[in-house]
Amino acid sequence: MxxxxxxxxxxxxxxxxxxxxxxxxxxxxxxxxxxxxxxxxxxxxxAPELQFMPSRCIGCGACVEACPLSRGKATARFTPACLGCGACADVCYSGALTLAGKEYRAGELAEALLKDxxxxxxxxxxxxxxxxxxxxxxxxxxxxxxxxxxxxxxxxxxxxxxxxxxxxxxxxxxxxxxxxxxxxxxxxxxxxxxxxxxxxxxxxxxxxxxxxxxxxxxxxxxxxxxxxxxxxxxxxxxxxxxxxxxxxxxxxxxxxxxxxxxxxxxxxxxxxxxxxxxxxxxxxxxxxxxxxxxxxxxxx
Ligand code: SF4
Ligand code: SF4
The missing domain is CATH 3.20.20.70 (Aldolase class I)
Known part of the structure; x- marks a missing residue:
């Protein structure tokens, strides 16, 4: 359905x-x-996918903290285990990590588009x-x-x-x-x-x-x-x-x-x-x- x-x-x-x-x-x-x-x-x-731009990374480590699969080391990005959850991108304020793919409800999207x-x-x-x-x-x-x-x-x-x-x-x-x-x-x-x-x-x-x-x-x-x-x-x-x-x-x-x-x-x-x-x-x-x-x- x-x-x-x-x-x-x-x-x-x-x-x-x-x-x-x-x-x-x-x-x-x-x-x-x-x-x-x-x-x-x-x-x-x-599915949603992570994008990483190393030139924007300031090495703050926030993504490692946020990743449910990191176990205190590296995040799971670009590994088969990555959930595509975007928790790392949510805390990456430099914009080095972004998540391609955001879910919209049809009505929500139509409303946003109709503003123009x-x-x-x-x-x-x-x-x-x-x-x-x-x-x-x-x-x-x-x-x-x-x-x-x-x-x-x-x-x-x-x-x-x-x-x-x-x-x-x-x-x-x-x-x-x-x-x-x-x-x-x-x-x-x-x-x-x-x-x-x-x-x-x-x-x-x-x-x-x-x-x-x-x-x-x-x-x-x-x-x-x-x-x-x-x-x-x-x-x-x-x-x-x-x-x-x-x-x-x-x-x-x-x-x-x-x-x-x-x-x-x-x-x-x-x-x-x-x-x-x-x-x-x-x-x-x-x-x-x-x-x-x-x-x-x-x-x-
Ligand atoms: S949160 Fe962003 S800026 Fe910080 S280490 Fe991770 S990728 Fe780099
Ligand atoms: S998208 Fe989720 S599972 Fe993948 S690296 Fe980021 S926080 Fe970890």
Whole structure:
């Protein structure tokens, strides 16, 4: 039985990148893919996770005192025994230890989001649920969106679409815009980069387009993975095959998230990868434009 709560690791106000106007983006924990370039590594696990920044640690020892598993020595952070309870982060006043993942009740979150409703409405903005994979928490998202739509707030989800169709079914009536990633044109390449094939994703996208949903496609451009004219062209051909004039945005890979992997004590498999040059991005944008697709891409 669903308990009406969801685990949020970030609430970003005044966002201008996740849909129209000025928005608040809510990042939920938990994802069904493991993209090796993921720039939100704190989103992947479904449970709260500790983050540690050694440069902020003043060696006060308060975390050791607070940890129920420390036995007077080190805390249990980054060990399999760690409970993710956050007792150490609660007493770390320098900010060296933080806990990614805070539980919200749907009503509590909606109330917090609605404080910005006038700004959202006057800018043509709204609220975007991202992650992680918000459609893994479709019941929670639907509860919050119901409250937001009742107040006339625009709603969007950013999804990798690797979820059962039933999740889309719950959100279709409540979601004004679906921002859908497409990472690779075929199952083999998709599995290599994300750990899962793309058959379910493509089927969901076909059904979503056929249902008349407003969709913005996003392609993360990852050097030495999907940045060839052939790969991007085949993704463009899929979008074209949906038979509707749906826009597509190219997002250039960046590695500024490397510090987040360090803070979580995790390897970052794309650490040595450089962002794609502007000329390469323009070439890929032109590949999509040649298919008469509307392309959004800005030099960063
Ligand atoms: S409580 Fe924070 S600042 Fe103090 S020792 Fe632990 S991590 Fe370092
Ligand atoms: S989250 Fe809890 S169990 Fe893990 S290190 Fe911190 S206090 Fe110890």
């Amino acid at each position: 669903y308990n009406g709560a969801g685990l949020v690791f970030n609430i970003q106000r005044f966002s201008i990148h996740d849909g129209p106007g000025i928005r608040t983006t809510v990042f939920l924990k938990g994802c069904s893919l493991r993209c090796y370039w993921c720039h939100n590594p704190e989103s992947l696990g479904a 409703r006038e700004l959202m409405k006057s800018s043509g903005g709204g609220v975007t649920f991202s992650g992680g994979e918000p459609l893994l928490k479709a019941d929670f998202t639907a509860l919050v969106f119901t409250a937001l739509r009742a107040e006339g707030v625009h709603t969007a989800v950013e999804t990798a679409s690797n979820v059962p169709w039933e999740a889309f079914g719950k959100l279709l009536p409540l979601t004004k815009l679906f921002i859908c990633d497409i990472k690779a044109p075929d199952a083999e390449l998709h599995r290599k980069g994300t750990g899962a094939g793309n058959e379910l994703i493509l089927e969901n996208l076909r059904r979503l387009a056929a249902a008349g949903a407003d969709i913005l496609f996003r392609i993360p451009v990852i050097p030495c993975y999907n940045d060839s004219v052939d790969s991007i062209g085949r993704i463009g051909a899929f979008i074209k095959s949906l038979g509707r004039p749906l826009p597509v945005e190219l997002l250039a890979f960046h590695n500024i998230c490397a510090g987040k992997y360090d803070a979580l004590g995790r390897e970052f498999a794309a650490r040595g990868t450089k962002p794609p040059p502007g000329a390469s991005m323009e070439k890929l944008a032109n590949t999509l434009r040649a298919l008469q697709l509307e392309v959004i891409w800005k030099q960063q």
